Amino acid sequence: MGVFTYESQVVTAIPPAKMFKACVLDGDNLIPKILPQAFKSIEYIEGNGEPGSIKKVTFGEGSQFKYMKQKVEAVDKENFVYIYSVIEGDALMNKLEKITYETKLEASPGGGSLCKTSSKYYTVGEFELKEEGIKAGKEKALGMFKAIEAYLLANPDAY
DSSP: OOEEEEEEEEEESSOHHHHHIIIIISHHHHHHHHOTTTEEEEEEEESSSSTTOEEEEEEOTTSSOOEEEEEEEEEETTTTEEEEEEEEEGGGTTTEEEEEEEEEEEEOTTSOEEEEEEEEEEESTTOOOOHHHHHHHHHHHHHHHHHHHHHHHHOTTOO
């Protein structure tokens, strides 16, 4: 098994507390609402959001994948840190044991946020992760982040 780590960051005009609430704390409700073609539903099958909880994400018709299960590893509401792992589903392509994402929102000058994400891909056997696969996943995550940002800018009283 190998572990491959990729890091990225993106800046948004949305303050960290508001973005964290929309993306993480209420993301299970908001994301399928604003991106129904990508996400059909997100529901907890164990727990209710605390570390150790398991949720099932059912992808929408616009996705190449059917579902994935995520395990919540950590939620730090004071420091705007969220860590979860994809532990099951066709998104792992039988080539990955799991993918762990750590997201941290920090205040940026001007009142917005800097979103830092670290992704760790745990491969099965000698499988080597291709850069284009990582890039495609990052682009989808950025698209989701930008959709949430657009929703919050269009609905300033939300959250």
